[in-house]
Each structure stands twice: as C-alpha cells, then as structure tokens.
Amino acid sequence: MDGTALSLIQLGVVFFGLGFLGRLAGRIGMSPVPLYLLGGLAFGEGGFITFAGIEDFAHIASEIGVILLLLMLGLEYTAKELVTGLKQSWMAGLVDLVLNMLPGIAVALILGWGPVGALVMAGVTYSSSSGIIAKVLGDLGRLGNRETPVVLSILVFEDLAMAAYLPILTTVLAGVSFMGGLTALGISLAVITVVLVGALRYGHLVSNLLDSPDRESFLLKLLGAALLVAGLASALHVSAAVGAFLLGIAISGGTAENATRVLEPLRDLFAAMFFVLFGLNTDPRTIPPVLGVALLLALVTTITKVATGWWAAGRQGIGVPGRARAGAALIARGEFSIVIAGLAVASGVVPVELAALSTTYVLIMAVSGPVAARYVEPVVALFQGKKPEPVF
Amino acid sequence: MNIEETPLPGIGVRRELRLSSGRRVGVVTHRDGQTELILSRVDDPDACAASIPLSAEEAAGLGSLLGSAQLIAQLTAEHENISGVTTHQILIRKGSAFAGRPLGDTHMRTRTGTSIVALLRDGKVIGSPRPDEVLHVDDMVVIVGTDQGLADAAQILQSRL
Numbered sequence: 001m002d003g004t005a006l007s008l009i010q011l012g013v014v015f016f017g018l019g020f021l022g023r024l025a026g027r028i029g030m031s032p033v034p035l036y037l038l039g040g041l042a043f044g045e046g047g048f049i050t051f052a053g054i055e056d057f058a059h060i061a062s063e064i065g066v067i068l069l070l071l072m073l074g075l076e077y078t079a080k081e082l083v084t085g086l087k088q089s090w091m092a093g094l095v096d097l098v099l100n101m102l103p104g105i106a107v108a109l110i111l112g113w114g115p116v117g118a119l120v121m122a123g124v125t126y127s128s129s130s131g132i133i134a135k136v137l138g139d140l141g142r143l144g145n146r147e148t149p150v151v152l153s154i155l156v157f158e159d160l161a162m163a164a165y166l167p168i169l170t171t172v173l174a175g176v177s178f179m180g181g182l183t184a185l186g187i188s189l190a191v192i193t194v195v196l197v198g199a200l201r202y203g204h205l206v207s208n209l210l211d212s213p214d215r216e217s218f219l220l221k222l223l224g225a226a227l228l229v230a231g232l233a234s235a236l237h238v239s240a241a242v243g244a245f246l247l248g249i250a251i252s253g254g255t256a257e258n259a260t261r262v263l264e265p266l267r268d269l270f271a272a273m274f275f276v277l278f279g280l281n282t283d284p285r286t287i288p289p290v291l292g293v294a295l296l297l298a299l300v301t302t303i304t305k306v307a308t309g310w311w312a313a314g315r316q317g318i319g320v321p322g323r324a325r326a327g328a329a330l331i332a333r334g335e336f337s338i339v340i341a342g343l344a345v346a347s348g349v350v351p352v353e354l355a356a357l358s359t360t361y362v363l364i365m366a367v368s369g370p371v372a373a374r375y376v377e378p379v380v381a382l383f384q385g386k387k388p389e390p391v392f
Numbered sequence: 393m394n395i396e397e398t399p400l401p402g403i404g405v406r407r408e409l410r411l412s413s414g415r416r417v418g419v420v421t422h423r424d425g426q427t428e429l430i431l432s433r434v435d436d437p438d439a440c441a442a443s444i445p446l447s448a449e450e451a452a453g454l455g456s457l458l459g460s461a462q463l464i465a466q467l468t469a470e471h472e473n474i475s476g477v478t479t480h481q482i483l484i485r486k487g488s489a490f491a492g493r494p495l496g497d498t499h500m501r502t503r504t505g506t507s508i509v510a511l512l513r514d515g516k517v518i519g520s521p522r523p524d525e526v527l528h529v530d531d532m533v534v535i536v537g538t539d540q541g542l543a544d545a546a547q548i549l550q551s552r553l
Contacts, residue, residue, distance in 0.1 A: 081401040134402060141443030143420045144406060144430030149398050156401045257423060322438035377439075 010054050018272050029139070031132045033334050034366045036272055037359055040279015041287075058277050063240070065274030066339050067230045068267040070241040073130065074248015075256045075263075077156055079199035082249065085156035092150070092312035093157030096330075099304040100126045107297050113351055116172055120344040123165055124358050125301045129334030129366065130155045136370045137329060147313045147326040154312060154330065162336065163192050163242055169340065170239040173347035188242060195246040203252035211255045219262050241339065271335070278342050279359065286356035294360035298368065305330040321380050328376035332369025337362050406430070419451075427451045453515035460510075460517045464534060480542045481512075482549050484531045489551045496523030504544040506537025 021039050025032035077085070086093075104125035108118040133155060142148055167188035171180060199206070210225060212218040226244050233243025251259055309327030318326070341358035344350045398406045400420070408418025408430070416432035426445060433441040446454065464479060484491055490498055501507055511518040511525065512532035518525065527533070535545050 076402040081399060084399070085401055130402065138403070141428075141440060143400060143403060143428060144408070144416075144418065144432070144440040144443050146438040149400060149406075152401045152403065318438050319436065321436050325439070 007054050007057070011057070014054070014273075014276065015269075018276065022272070030370060031129070031135070031332075031334055031366050032272070033129075033132075033275055033338070034363045036275035037279040037338070037363060040276040041282060041284045041359070043276075043280060058273060058280075061270050062274035062277040062342075064227070065267075065270035065272070066241050066342065067226055067244040068263060069271050069274070069335055069339060071226050071244040071248045072260060072263060072267050073159055073162075074245040075251060075260050076130070077159065077249070078252055078256070079196055079203060079249055082156060082160060082196065083200065085153045086160060089150075089153035089157050089312070092154055092308070092315070093161065095311060096154050096158065096305075096308040097126060097161060099308055100301060103297060103300045103304060107293060107357075108354075111293070111353070113354065116344075117350050117354060119169060119172055120340060120350055120354060121357075123169060123340040124337040124361065125297065125333070126165075127158055127162065127333065127336040127340065128155060128305065128330050129332045129336065129369070130159065132332040132334050132366060132369060133329055133373075136332070136373050140374060142325070142329075145322065145325065146316070147309075147318050147322040147329075150313050150316055150318070151309065151326050151329045154308065159245075163245055164189065166239045166242045166245075166340075166343075169343060173344060173349055175349065184236070187236060188239075192246065195250055199250045199252060203250055206247075206250045207252055207255035210251060210259075215262065218258065219266075222259055222263060223266070239343075241343075274342065275335075275338060278338055278345075278355070281345065282355045282359050283352070286353060287360055290353055290357045290360055294357055294364060297357075297361055298364040301333075301365070302331050302368070302372070320384065321377060324376050324380045325373070328372040331365065331372050333362055333365035334369075337365075429454070456515040456517065460512050460515075476538050477536060478539065478542065479509075480535050480537075480546070482533045482535060482546050484527050484529055484533065484549060486529050487552050488527075488529070488549060490527050490549060491529045493527060494523060495521055495525045495527060498548060500535075500545060500548070503548065504537065504541040506535050506541040506545045508533055509536050510534040 017039060018036060021035040022032045025035050101122035104121035104123070105118040107125075108114075108121040111117070113121070133151065137143060137148055137151070164185075167184055171184040210218070210221050212221060226247055229243040229247045230240035231243075233246075234240040248256075306324070306327030309325075309330045310323045313323040313326035337358060341355060341362075345352075345355045395407050395409055396418075398408075400406055404420060404422040406418060406420045408416045410416055414437065415434070416430070416437065418430050420428040420430055420443075422428070425448065427448070429442070429444045429446055429451075430440050431442045433439045464481065495508060498508075508521060509519070510533075511521050511527075512534065513528060513530075533549060535542060537545065
C-alpha cells in the first residue's frame with residue numbers, strides 16, 4: 001500500500017469515527033467537543049493506533065480549525081453589538097474576568113508552572129463556551145428570560161477580552177522580550193480599535209469586497225481572506241486566531257449571515273480535526289495524576305462563574321431563580337479553553353501536564369455546564385422551600 | 393402600550409409587551425428569520441412558561457387571528473345598540489354547496505336579510521367582500537343579522553351538495 005492510500009484510509013477512519021461521536025453527542029444532547037477530545041485520547045500516544053501518515057495534514061488542518069473557530073466567533077457579533085455590549089456590561093465583564101482568571105493563576109502557581117503557565121491557565125478557566133451556552137439557552141427555551149441578555153452580554157465581553165488576551169499570550173509563549181511583548185500588544189490593541197471603528201463606519205466595504213452572489217467564489221474569497229489575514233497577523237506576532245477574529249467582526253450584515261452559513265460545515269470539519277489532534281497529543285497516562293486537581297479546579301470555577309452570573313443578574317433587578325439560572329448558564333467551558341491550551345502546548349514552553357489538566361478540566365466543564373444549567377431551577381426551588389406552582 | 397426591544401447578541405432580538413396583568417408576552421426573532429412566541433411565567437416573571445417556535449406562515453397567521461378577533465369584537469360592539477341584531481361566524485366546511493362558488497350565488501340578503509361583512513381566510517381579513525368573491529373551504533364567513541336570519545344563513549352555507 002503506498003503512502004497516499006494509507007493516508008486516505010487513516011483520514012477516512014478518523015472522520016468516520018468523529019461522525020459517530022458527533023451523532024452520539026447529538027443524541028444525548030451534549031456538545032461534541034468532549035467526545036472529540038476523548039476520541040483523540042483513545043487513539044493517541046499510549047492509545048491504540050498512531051497516525052504517522054496524516055500528521056502534516058492534521059497539523060495544518062487543526063490550525064485552520066482554530067482560525068475558522070475564531071472567524072465564526074467574530075461573525076457572530078456585529079461591531080455595534082460589541083460596542084453596546086461593552087458599554088452595558090463592562091463591570092460584569094471585569095468581575096467575570098477577575099473571579100475566573102484567579103483560580104487558573106492560583107493552580108498554575110501552586111503546581112510550579114511559573115508565570116507563563118499561570119497566564120495560560122487563567123485563559124483556560126476564564127473563557128466560557130459561547131457555543132455551548134447559546135445552544136443550551138435555546139434548547140431550554142430561555143431566550144425570552146430576563147436574565148438571558150445579561151448572560152449574553154458577559155459572553156460578548158469575554159470575546160472582546162480574548163482579542164486582547166490572545167496576542168499577549170502568543171508573544172509571551174514565543175519568548176519575546178518584555179518590550180517586544182508590549183509592542184505586539186500595542187499593535188494588536190491599535191488594530192482592534194481600528195477594526196472596531198472601521199467596522200462600525202466602513203464594515204460594508206469589507207463585506208462588499210468579499211460578497212459574491214455565487215456561493216463557490218464567495219467561499220473561496222472568504223477562506224482566502226481568513227487565511228491571508230491570519231497568516232499576516234501571525235507574522236506580526238499578533239496571533240493568527242486574533243486576525244481571523246477581527247476579520248469576522250469587520251464582516252457585517254447580510255454578508256456575515258451568508259458567511260456563517262457557508263463556513264459552518266468547514267468549521268465543523270477542521271475544528272473537529274483540531275480537537276482530535278489536541279486529544280492525540282495528550283498522553284492519557286498523564287491524566288490520572290491531575291484528576292484530583294482538575295476536579296477541585298472545576299468545583300472552584302463553577303462557584304466563581306455562578307457568583308459572576310448571580311451578581312450581574314442581581315444588578316438588573318432579577319429575582320433569585322433568575323440569578324441562579326444566569327450563574328449556572330455561564331459554567332460551561334469548551335472550545336476556547338482548548339484553543340488556548342493548544343497554543344501553549346504547541347509552543348512547547350509549558351509542562352505536558354498542562355495539556356492533561358486542560359483536557360480533563362474541559363471534559364468536566366463541557367459536560368457539567370449544560371447539566372447544571374438544566375437542573376438549577378428545581379435545586380433553587382428546593383432551597384427556597386417552594387412547592388412547584390402552576391406556571392400558566 | 394409600549395413594546396420593549398432587547399438585543400440578544402449573537403442570537404437576534406426580543407420584542408415584548410408588558411400586559412396590564414403584569415405578564416410579559418413577546419416574540420424572539422432569530423437572525424435567520426425564525427420566530428419564537430414567548431410568555432412569562434406567573435410564579436417567576438423573569439422566566440418563560442412557554443417559548444414556542446413559529447414558522448413564518450404560522451407567525452403571520454397568529455398575528456392576523458389576533459387582529460381579526462378584534463375586528464369581530466368591533467363589529468359586535470357596533471351592532472350592539474341595534475336590538476335584535478347580532479354577529480355570527482360560519483365556517484365553510486369541505487363538501488359545502490357553496491365551496492368554490494362566488495358569494496353572490498348564495499343570494500344571502502334576498503333570502504335571509506342578513507349581510508356578509510367579512511371573510512377570514514388563511515389568517516387574513518377580507519372586509520366587505522364583493523359578490524364575485526369566490527368562497528373557499530375553511531373560509532370563516534362573518535355575518536350580521538337577526539337571530540332568525542342568521543340561523544337561515546347557517547343552514548344555507550352549510551347545506552351539502
């Protein structure tokens with residue numbers, strides 16, 4: 001069997017297997033991300049099979065996966081939503097940032113991973129999964145609830161915070177000097193401001209440039225622009241992911257909706273590749289030693305997210321059950337924690353245990369988050385000693 | 393009455409009314425155009441008792457149903473002062489002798505003294521229909537007249553082929 005045939009068979013096996021995992025996740029109503037990670041873990045180092053033939057492809061595919069994840073995140077919100085969201089929720093956003101970065105920082109310092117490890121873990125514990133949360137809120141029929149805008153505006157703030165956090169992270173990971181890091185941060189903050197202002201005033205220009213009535217050429221132009229911007233951003237040490245994110249923000253209106261529709265299948269494909277590769281590169285034998293820490297971290301960061309939501313919803317005059325719902329909704333972590341851990345692991349400057357801890361942590365949070373969101377109501381009712389009343 | 397509009401970043405927009413009973417009723421419009429009807433709970437006004445996805449057609453239908461209920465109420469109110477005159481709604485069922493035939497064929501005013509003031513079709517209101525308007529199955533015919541006249545009219549419209 002020649003190399004190409006072997007690679008095709010291996011890729012086929014991977015995608016076929018992922019398809020089954022995705023279906024299983026859909027059946028039990030959970031995010032597929034933890035199952036992809038588990039799949040990767042099962043087949044990786046110390047697992048059953050090695051994928052020597054597709055390593056190069058898997059590597060570039062997972063890079064594209066991250067770029068598409070961030071591009072779609074940028075597409076999700078219009079520049080106007082980001083700016084009004086920032087104005088309305090900066091205080092809740094800051095409380096969220098401080099409360100949820102601290103546990104990550106603490107755990108990294110206690111485990112002796114140094115300031116770089118602390119920066120990485122801060123991001124891992126901070127970023128809620130907007131994908132999981134938006135889906136859970138829709139599935140549970142909570143879009144009409146009064147606390148839902150509070151939850152969503154915190155997510156908007158987190159996404160903006162990512163645009164500042166990721167360039168800092170990439171420069172620190174690249175081992176650039178302090179001044180170099182400051183320059184990169186300066187550049188990226190300037191670019192973010194320019195893009196936000198530009199998208200508000202001239203977003204239609206970017207959209208017009210990319211827009212095309214023909215689906216095929218639209219897809220190629222979009223993907224081309226995303227990779228181009230990501231590559232340039234990467235060359236400037238601003239992080240490929242941030243470049244893609246900003247491009248997503250700059251695309252607006254109907255073009256953004258069409259872009260979401262066209263890119264979704266590609267994002268699913270490449271992002272799945274990214275999660276599997278992350279699992280593959282994590283040795284399952286490193287997990288048991290960090291399991292206790294991961295559980296403790298999960299418990300603490302569950303409490304900090306609930307506290308954030310509780311406080312933010314309370315400020316809007318929302319009652320006790322609504323405050324609890326807002327807190328529980330925010331618990332889920334997912335794709336972005338893995339993106340951050342993935343950047344760190346790829347740079348090779350953090351200990352391998354970090355990958356194991358992040359994987360385990362995300363596995364716990366991606367599963368427990370939606371469960372908590374679903375069952376918070378009866379639990380609160382129990383605490384309040386209320387009997388269930390007719391709702392109509 | 394004011395409609396409160398709340399943006400839902402990444403999802404769409406929510407528009408709602410606060411009813412005099414204190415409950416919220418409204419619509420969540422997703423970016424892709426899908427709509428959801430929402431109604432707040434009694435015991436927890438922050439939450440929703442129901443959140444019902446509607447297709448574009450269903451949403452339009454519900455909208456005009458609410459509108460036409462008001463029209464009928466208005467007609468009833470207008471004729472309330474005239475003693476002995478009431479408003480009645482009659483459905484054109486499948487198999488009715490007049491399904492697919494113009495309104496004029498019923499000779500309603502000549503035969504019963506009642507007048508057909510509106511037709512409700514697919515959630516839309518056709519006010520003061522002309523005699524050449526063709527009746528469809530499932531049309532709701534709104535008629536004004538005396539009790540006897542309305543009973544006769546019902547018999548005519550529901551007579552079978």
